[in-house]
Amino acid sequence: MRVSTKTMMLGAAVLVLAAGGARADEWGAYGRDLGGTRFSPLTQITPANVAGLKPAWTFHTGDISDGKTRGTPRSGFETTPLMLDGKMFLTTPFNRMIALDPTSGKQLWAFDPKLDRAKPYGDGLINRGLAAWRDPKAGKGSACAMTLYEATLDARLVAVDAATGAPCQGFGTAGEVSLREVARYTPGQYHMTSPPIALDGVVVVGSAIDDNSRAAMPSGVVRGFDAKTGKLLWSWEPLEAPAGANPGTWNTGAGNAWSVLSADAQRHLVLIPTGSASPDYWGGLRPGDNRWANSVVPSCAKWPMVITG
Secondary structure (H helix, E strand, O other): OOOOHHHHHHHHHHHHHOOOOOOOOOEOOOOOOOOOOOOOOOOOOOOOOHHHOOOOOOOOOOOOOEOOOOOOOEEOOOOOOEEEOOEEEEEOOOOOEEEEOOOOOOEEEEEOOOOOOOOOOOOOEOOOOOEEEEOOOOOOOOOOOEEEEEEOOOOEEEEEEOOOOOEOOOOEEOOEEEOOOOOOOOEOOEEOOOOOEEEOOEEEEOOEEOOOOOOOOOEOOEEEEEOOOOOEEEEEOOOOOOOOOOOOOOOOOEOOOOOOOEEEOOOOEEEEEOOOEOOOOOHHHOOOOOOOOOOEEEEEOOOOOEOOO
């Protein structure tokens, strides 16, 4: 989904009109809730009055690449902002994270993970947004009481304090963990465009992989990390080598979860949408049933137990 500046201005106007409305004016995940319903209970804007809306403010990130200069891919602005604790949080095509005052559009803080923009990212320079997690054991005002997570194009999981934009020092190394420890990792061809999802103290992340290029693509592994420490808790491979297969000759990959993850919080399940195994169109080089590709797969959040029935 591409989000224009005008759409952001409309979103700001919605939030301003709904000021003071408990938590009804919050948007805490990519799809507003973990289930991705994208339903808002706000009612002040209706078909009868929407034509009278006017921009409340504009904000320009400045993170634009035409794909022709400086050796960088083209950029696209596809973020879905979060609205939590009276702040609006968004990402830019260069993986910068920005907090805004939703009433005025004033920038409160910005964090730059220093993305390597020159890699041949197959989807270009894009990012769809963030995940948020509140530490139930954190005291009010303590560092990283609420953490924002971003999966970067150059395969890192970054955690920052939602209040200040400072890296969460207790998470991984200086606020980030590498996502590059996968079979057949190739810079640029293995990247992240969609937000992680946080459930039950676990941050789950998939990956994007260049399609239709070769059989031996990187693994489409899905991983869960401790939301506070960044420790790897589990990993799940959508593609498993068939029994008796020679690991040296079984050269398929992908089956990855490149799109937006959702969750069923009551059942403690993460819902993982997987794509095609490589190569995408001809299966002669990937024997086996590839049962978890092209599927929506529910899995327990705290350990990699795929629900099969």
